Amino acid sequence: MIPLSINEVCKEFPDGTRALNGVSFTINPGEGTVLLGSNGSGKTTLLRCINGLETATSGQIYVDHIDVIEAKRRHARKALKRVRLQTGMVFQKFHLINNLGVLQNVLFGSLGRTQNPMKMFSIGAAKEERMRAMACLDRVGLADLAKRRADTLSGGQRQRVAIARVLMQDPQIVLADEPIASLDPKSGREVMDLLWEIVRERNLTVVCALHQLKIAQEYGDRLIGLRCGNVVMDTPADRIDADQLSHLYDDDQSQSVPAVPLEVTP
Amino acid sequence: MGEQLRRRGGGASGWGGGGGLIILGLFLHGVYIAQLTPERLLSGMGRLGGFLSQAIPPDLTRASNFFWAILVTFEMALVGTVIGVLLSLPVALLASDNTSPNRLVRNITRNTVAAVRTIPDLVWALIFVVAIGLGPAAGILTIAVDNLGFCGRFFSERIEELEPGPVEALSSTGASQLGIILGAIFPCAFPSFVATSLYAVEKSIRSAVVLGLVGAGGIGVELSTSMRLFRYDQALTIIVMIWLVVTASEQVSTQIRRRVI
Ligand SMILES: Nc1ncnc2c1ncn2[C@@H]1O[C@H](COP(=O)(O)OP(=O)(O)OP(=O)(O)O)[C@@H](O)[C@H]1O
Numbered sequence: 001m002i003p004l005s006i007n008e009v010c011k012e013f014p015d016g017t018r019a020l021n022g023v024s025f026t027i028n029p030g031e032g033t034v035l036l037g038s039n040g041s042g043k044t045t046l047l048r049c050i051n052g053l054e055t056a057t058s059g060q061i062y063v064d065h066i067d068v069i070e071a072k073r074r075h076a077r078k079a080l081k082r083v084r085l086q087t088g089m090v091f092q093k094f095h096l097i098n099n100l101g102v103l104q105n106v107l108f109g110s111l112g113r114t115q116n117p118m119k120m121f122s123i124g125a126a127k128e129e130r131m132r133a134m135a136c137l138d139r140v141g142l143a144d145l146a147k148r149r150a151d152t153l154s155g156g157q158r159q160r161v162a163i164a165r166v167l168m169q170d171p172q173i174v175l176a177d178e179p180i181a182s183l184d185p186k187s188g189r190e191v192m193d194l195l196w197e198i199v200r201e202r203n204l205t206v207v208c209a210l211h212q213l214k215i216a217q218e219y220g221d222r223l224i225g226l227r228c229g230n231v232v233m234d235t236p237a238d239r240i241d242a243d244q245l246s247h248l249y250d251d252d253q254s255q256s257v258p259a260v261p262l263e264v265t266p
Numbered sequence: 267m268g269e270q271l272r273r274r275g276g277g278a279s280g281w282g283g284g285g286g287l288i289i290l291g292l293f294l295h296g297v298y299i300a301q302l303t304p305e306r307l308l309s310g311m312g313r314l315g316g317f318l319s320q321a322i323p324p325d326l327t328r329a330s331n332f333f334w335a336i337l338v339t340f341e342m343a344l345v346g347t348v349i350g351v352l353l354s355l356p357v358a359l360l361a362s363d364n365t366s367p368n369r370l371v372r373n374i375t376r377n378t379v380a381a382v383r384t385i386p387d388l389v390w391a392l393i394f395v396v397a398i399g400l401g402p403a404a405g406i407l408t409i410a411v412d413n414l415g416f417c418g419r420f421f422s423e424r425i426e427e428l429e430p431g432p433v434e435a436l437s438s439t440g441a442s443q444l445g446i447i448l449g450a451i452f453p454c455a456f457p458s459f460v461a462t463s464l465y466a467v468e469k470s471i472r473s474a475v476v477l478g479l480v481g482a483g484g485i486g487v488e489l490s491t492s493m494r495l496f497r498y499d500q501a502l503t504i505i506v507m508i509w510l511v512v513t514a515s516e517q518v519s520t521q522i523r524r525r526v527i
């Protein structure tokens with residue numbers, strides 16, 4: 001159980017775009033947090049900064065008491081690796097290795113712990129590791145597709161494989177960036193159900209960016225709203241207030257057209 | 267305003283005109299030194315007829331020698347290409363924006379590869395023949411270096427075009443650089459690497475034939491000997507055998523390409 005705390009994080013891209021303007025919050029271990037905010041509000045950037053895929057310009061992000069930003073800036077590989085081993089990512093576009101097999105993709109979840117290049121691939125991997133990858137695939141209900149090439153799967157199946165890869169990685173924190181935005185409503189729900197079941201049964205912390213308010217309220221314990229790189233809302237999911245929500249998607253913002261039609265429950 | 271335009275236009279056409287004149291001059295001089303007069307062409311046709319009449323029927327008495335020599339040519343191409351392709355993999359990683367350890371290494375590698383590529387393979391062959399003597403070893407080294415320049419560049423371009431997604435997915439798990447290269451970069455670029463390598467083999471077989479002419483081993487040596495001894499009937503046998511081998515190799519590589527991609 002490791003804490004995640006974010007303090008005054010700013011991110012300015014080289015082209016001058018300010019994506020984050022002093023974001024602060026602390027997430028308790030085991031908490032299911034949903035990040036809301038219109039297009040361009042900084043959700044993706046924030047999640048990428050937590051895992052160190054992006055380097056924040058200033059502030060602190062503590063994962064397991066390691067400052068990710070500091071580690072990135074000083075090129076401290078060991079510290080960064082410790083952070084990454086504990087933060088699994090799920091992407092909107094799945095990001096599987098398309099021309100490799102499903103089981104191989106799941107096996108890559110443990111790449112952070114594998115030094116020997118021969119053991120990275122399913123032919124050379126230890127039997128226990130292969131069995132574990134198989135078990136992860138089984139958990140997401142795709143054990144029978146283990147031998148298929150990843151690019152022969154449907155979107156929903158691919159996202160399940162990506163979740164199995166995170167299971168294989170076995171992190172304490174899951175960062176999901178619009179995991180269901182490329183899926184139809186039914187597959188989207190199935191994937192959300194699966195993700196949340198796994199997070200709950202393993203008692204993981206999850207931060208999930210979403211555009212569907214209804215789903216956010218249904219699954220999240222806590223909703224954090226971003227707007228132009230600022231936190232403008234931070235409430236328990238059951239105490240959400242319509243004013244704050246409308247402020248989140250106000251149209252005085254430059255790019256406020258959400259990708260998915262919002263379903264605001266009255 | 268009008269004057270300015272006219273002057274600028276005049277400047278541009280002056281430049282273009284000057285360049286055009288130089289190129290026209292070079293072209294005319296080229297035609298002049300070639301001395302391609304109708305009489306020469308006609309007498310050339312006549313001698314070509316002479317060549318053919320001596321070449322047909324082809325002399326098969328030394329066909330088994332030629333067969334071995336052509337096998338050596340093929341093997342030179344194959345071994346040289348494999349070495350070149352294997353060397354190109356690390357070189358391409360060092361030369362690509364997204365995999366190079368830093369910009370200095372990238373620029374040095376990239377410029378070296380570009381320099382290697384500018385030198386024609388026959389020149390490499392002459393250098394290697396001087397360095398390690400006549401024979402297939404010089405041919406193999408030549409083909410390896412030639413393919414390093416060719417594949418190094420194409421592999422690197424392919425690596426730079428890869429989508430960042432899969433690489434980021436593996437980085438995000440804490441994978442090492444080696445893990446990312448073996449797990450995401452090579453698999454994603456594999457079909458294109460195979461296609462480029464097959465093309466490199468085809469290209470190398472043709473160039474390996476020519477390399478023999480400067481003493482770098484293989485069938486080219488036999489061909490130049492036959493020509494110099496006026497044994498056109500043997501030369502024709504060699505030419506037909508080269509045609510067969512090149513065609514067969516192209517067929518095989520088409521089959522492999524179809525299966526992999
Ligand atoms: N690599 C980049 N270079 C420059 N600007 C960037 C880059 N990535 C993101 N941005 C900018 O940062 C801001 C925040 O983008 P981000 O992708 O984090 O938003 P988001 O909340 O994830 O939006 P969406 O809902 O559309 O996914 C945007 O203005 C975007 O244009």
Ligand SMILES: [Mg+2]
Pocket residue numbers: 043044045177178
């Ligand atoms: Mg986003």
